[in-house]
Amino acid sequence: MTDQTPARTEAAAADTLVRLDVHDDGVAVLTLNRPAQRNALSLAMMSAIEAALDEIAGNPAARAVVLRGEGPAFCSGHDLKEMRADPDKASHAALFAQCSRMMTRIVRLPKPVIAEVGGIATAAGCQLVASCDLAVAATTARFATPGVNLGLFCSTPMVALSRAVGRKHAMEMLLMGEMADAETAHRFGLVNRVVAPEALSDTTMGMARLIASKSPLTLRTGKEAFYAQVEMTLDDAYAYASKVMTDNMQTNDAVEGIDAFLGKRKPVWQGR
Structure with missing residues (x-):
């Protein structure tokens, strides 16, 4: 990611749900760390992300944020197995309320957040990208709001998506549920830049360092x-x-x- 040694690392153990590294140059790197589950947003994962965002908000040394996913996926959305394991309506309402709170926390974080997307970003994972202030995608990245294919319209991802891209493009993604490649996501306005996979980290870190150098x-x-x-x-x-x-x-x-x-x-x- 960078040859610079982090000044401080929070939750750096390999079995934690997120890793937070705050570098000397003012860049905080927040890594989703459920690679075997494609970084699916379980309840525990969302709580960990919220806690990390609170940590970043209160740390004056963190002036810009890079949000990335460990492994081949950025984020595959909600943990469907967890959702089906507890089908109670109140549980689902609490889950979506927590997700909405987490997404809003990113928007209202007083520091810019850049999504670094190297693999798939689907459903709530696509929502996560749309909620960030900026996004950089590798040519290997793929984006979708495929809930319609499962009989579950991506209503909460729709909120962030419809504020990040044009209405026709948002409706195309929501109604068709197809996977969009990185160039399509760039054309839609969902991501700012598309780069080769080997240049992804350097690009996002370079942008974050430039932002962190500002007041x-x-x-x-x-x-x-x-x-x-x-x-x-x-x-x-x-x-x-x-x-x-x-x-x-x-x-x-x-x-x-x-x-x-x-x-x-x-x-x-x-x-x-």
Whole structure:
């Protein structure tokens, strides 16, 4: 992944559900670690992801996040065996509520998240990609919302997917349930870049390092503002964004950034 030694590793044991590595360059790498189950989102896995996101949110050393899957799959979606083992309606309601909370946690995390997709991302796994701020796919990656093939429409993945791609493309994926290759996902707008498998990690880590080099205050402000304004009317969005930018202009980092640009020097961020 990188030749840089992590400054700190959380849950690094091989039998844990996720691994969290925070590097000296400000990049947190969150790895889904159920390769034998194609990183299916069991209840325990989702709880582990939420805990890791909370850890990242509270760690000022983590300024950008790479989300990846161990093994050949990124994430195959929900654990269907677990879902069928407890068919009670209340259990299913609790599962989907937890999944929705986890996905929303990614969107509201005050740090940018990049999905690194090397293999399949299906159903809730595709939802996971769509929930991230950016996504990079290897040419080997495949994407699908195939619930319709099982008699179970991908309704919760639809929420993230319909906000990441155009309506016609979202409906094509949801209604047909077919696997889309990486180039199709790029054309739909689900991923930002498609690269060779051997370049995947370097590409995502390079993007994450570049983002992590920016003012953490500015990143937090911008991410929050982006998702807030896309749900507003045009007039409300401009009014809201104008206030955000006015407030942003008063921060130390904005003053430092502008002065550094004018003085042709590198800025020194204070995060305030």
